[in-house]
Amino acid sequence: MSNSTASAVLTTTDLSEAVRAVRTLLGLADLAEAEVDFEAVIRSPDVLERVRHVLPDVHWWSSAGKEHGSSEGGDHPEDCLPLRVFDWGRPLDCAEPFIAALGTDPAAVRWDLNGWPAVAEAGLTHISRKWAYLTLSVNSRDLCQDELSHDHTVHVHARNRDGDQVARVRWLADRVGGRFTGRVESAPL
Structure with missing residues (x-):
């Protein structure tokens, strides 16, 4: 397992604004072979039902621990709330149907990209798949859903190569009307 550096570029109480920002950033990224990952804390039966409609075979375990129920154990998730989804x-x-299903429950949705493009006028080189991610924290300001909030944060991940990480983060933030606040988290991948 490795780590990435995730930089907050936009925090908003408007989920649709956060999703628009994600769409804009996805439009800039290389999406060949891209995929999406989900982490969430599901607290209500209604949210669980909506999430299972989007991901019928979702992997989960009880927030109290796997010994209290899990998808691997064949347990009924509605009997194990709250639960963690990975x-x-x-x-x-x-991604978007999952986000819409969440209601007020916290989650992190991470797009594993094929790369961030070179931007000659900004002096930025291409960043490959290993270092190119985008995460939307929903109802949470952090990647692990520890800092619950009523807002949503878009994080970009970029490799620090030749000191261009901050320049790339700022360039990406400018594309969505955000700004790099200096808030950075280490993100396990």
């Missing part, structure tokens, strides 16, 4: 390698078209 689901990886899904098609990109699952």
Whole structure:
């Protein structure tokens, strides 16, 4: 397992604004072979039902621990609430329905991209798949859903190569009307 550096570029109480920002950034990225990963804390039966409609075979376990129920154990998730969802390698078209299903429950949706493009006028080189990610924290300001909030944060991940990480983060933030605040998290991949 490796780590990435995730930089907050936009925080907003308007989920549709955050989703628009994600769409804009996805439009800039190389999406060949891209996929999306989900982490969430599901607290209500209604949200669970909506999430299972989007991801019928979602991987989960009780927030109290796997010994209290899990998808691996064949347990009924509605009997194990609240639960943690960790689901990886899904098609990109699952992301927005998953986000819409969340209600007020916290989640992180991470797009594993094929790369960030070179931007000659900004002096930025191409960043390959290993270092190119985009995460939307929903109802949380952090990647692990520890800092619950009523807003949503878009994070970009970019490799620090030759000191161009901050320049790339600022360039990406400018594309969505955000700004790099200096808030950075280490993100396990």
